[in-house]
Amino acid sequence: MSYTVPAATTIGHVHLKVSDLQRSLDFYCGLLGFELMTKFGDQAAFISAGGYHHHIGLNTWHSKGMPPAPEHAAGLYHVAILYPTRKDLAEIYKRLTGAGVAFTGFADHGVSEALYLNDPDLNGLELYWDRPRDQWPKDENGEFTMYTHRLNLSDLLQELNG
Known part of the structure; x- marks a missing residue:
């Protein structure tokens, strides 16, 4: 059933x-x-x-x-932490950058924008915000689609200017 x-x-x-x-x-x-x-x-x-x-x-x-779990083994890939607004994501990006945190990636997925990093035990973290549903990209059949493009960090930081 x-x-x-x-x-x-x-x-x-x-x-x-x-x-x-x-x-x-x-x-x-x-x-x-x-x-x-x-x-x-x-x-x-x-x-x-x-x-x-x-x-x-x-x-x-x-x-x-104990040491971190092996990278090439079954287990948790990352924990995703959803921020309520794009400005909130920009604020945490600025805070972490100022603290010298190393990022593992940045992505615009169409439906969301994300920052990737590891915690001290190398657990993967995704810090992201979701675009409003009416802004999600759609394919030729009207179905939403995701992609991975480079996140424009300068544009993200502009959220803090207004």
Whole structure:
């Protein structure tokens, strides 16, 4: 029997294995700006945006002091963090650039614009914003289509000027 997940379904949170909890908190809270909601000693923490119980869980239960997962193995490719506006994406780009963070890529996907980087444990992150649906590119049949073009970072930064 066919089943389609309800349209209002969302992904609630992600829980990441990290090697050093404080280092991860410094990155996710200190640099990206998430709020610490609760902490369980030096083993786990739950962080969020806007006071939600948690968007990201961080733990060292099976990973304390361990190296990053191998790049060429099954597992999580990246966590995508959706920013509400293009200006918000420009602000985090400027903040991270000012802090000397290394990016792994930048893309305009037609439906969204994205910044790619790694956290301290080399977990991949995509920081992005979605264009309004009426601006999504469509093919000759009227179906939305995605692509990967180079993101114009100078244009993105113009969001901060007005």
